[in-house]
Amino acid sequence: MEEVAGQPVRVRSRRARAARLSVVVAVVFAAGTAMRLGGLEAGVLLVPLVSFTPYYGLAALPALAFAVRSGSRAAVAVLLAVCVCLAWLVVPRAVAGEAPDGGRPLRLLTANLNGGRGDAQVVVDLVRKLDVDVFSVQELTWAARDRLTAAGLRELLPYEVSQPMSRGPEGSGIFARHPLRERSGLFRPVGHHMPVARVALPGGAPVEVVVVHPVAPVPPTVDEWEAGIATLPPAPADGPPRVLAGDFNATLDHAVFRRLLDTGYTDAAAATGRGLTPTWPMRLLPPLVSIDHVLTDARAWAVATQIHDIPGSDHRALFADLRVQ
Numbered sequence: 001m002e003e004v005a006g007q008p009v010r011v012r013s014r015r016a017r018a019a020r021l022s023v024v025v026a027v028v029f030a031a032g033t034a035m036r037l038g039g040l041e042a043g044v045l046l047v048p049l050v051s052f053t054p055y056y057g058l059a060a061l062p063a064l065a066f067a068v069r070s071g072s073r074a075a076v077a078v079l080l081a082v083c084v085c086l087a088w089l090v091v092p093r094a095v096a097g098e099a100p101d102g103g104r105p106l107r108l109l110t111a112n113l114n115g116g117r118g119d120a121q122v123v124v125d126l127v128r129k130l131d132v133d134v135f136s137v138q139e140l141t142w143a144a145r146d147r148l149t150a151a152g153l154r155e156l157l158p159y160e161v162s163q164p165m166s167r168g169p170e171g172s173g174i175f176a177r178h179p180l181r182e183r184s185g186l187f188r189p190v191g192h193h194m195p196v197a198r199v200a201l202p203g204g205a206p207v208e209v210v211v212v213h214p215v216a217p218v219p220p221t222v223d224e225w226e227a228g229i230a231t232l233p234p235a236p237a238d239g240p241p242r243v244l245a246g247d248f249n250a251t252l253d254h255a256v257f258r259r260l261l262d263t264g265y266t267d268a269a270a271a272t273g274r275g276l277t278p279t280w281p282m283r284l285l286p287p288l289v290s291i292d293h294v295l296t297d298a299r300a301w302a303v304a305t306q307i308h309d310i311p312g313s314d315h316r317a318l319f320a321d322l323r324v325q
Helices: 001-037 043-070 075-095 122-129 142-150 218-232 254-263
Strands: 104-112 132-139 158-162 172-176 179-182 196-197 207-212 240-245 292-294 300-308 317-324
Touching: 001 043, 001 075, 001 218, 043 075, 043 218, 075 122, 104 122, 104 240, 104 292, 122 132, 122 142, 132 207, 132 240, 158 179, 172 207, 218 254, 240 317, 292 300, 292 317
Parallel strands: 104 132, 207 240
Antiparallel strands: 104 317, 132 172, 158 172, 179 196, 196 207, 240 292, 300 317
């Protein structure tokens, strides 16, 4: 009789513990969601963590199921609100928008070569296969530039504005099918080399292309990373249409990146339903986050995007088929 009488007590005790745990979990998820909504990430821990917001949204679903089983109405209410908020933030990136008709085609490829280690022949084959007009390249070394030339890049994209380096991540460049004119003074780059050039796109005004590559937000350089994105040129309302392409070392969930978008840019991958396709890292782990982007101002838009692997690089290449007004 004592065991039978004690069993309901133990059950109630387990349910009470589960309810308390579900409340704690709900508070943690609510705090993380509030940080993302408010753009409150800062420091060496939160800045990288906010990159994983889409995974945070997925993890909120089993947390909600646990809260339902625990019987805590408060936890269920909080986690339901969390799931709705995170879905509102993340799901649109996987939904392609309606692209306007017309426009001049501009096919752009951007790739980080991982200190020049990316396979030059694969890159050139992509340029040829995708009929690329402009190639934005980061972590370009002199040796990698020579390998790209030997693989036939000059025959496909004969015009060049580049700043290679002997080694490391600092070098960058623009290669194009159409004539280029380098522009200086548009902004003060903070980070690696970020050349700017105007592409003489047939059929109208030139298009301004900015190669983007701020430093990574690792412990010694978080402030420099934020400054590198914050100082990028805003979307213009007049003058040549502007495209920003490269390794931003930032995702759509970073507040400083969203502030850049708010000046009038559109993320090409998100606009075509590929905003959740990860581009980094490509080494020991599978790609987890999307930090390579092509941004267009209001006078250009993407009709399609593709993601491609490049052996030897820790980034995937991003191709954007754009139309320019």
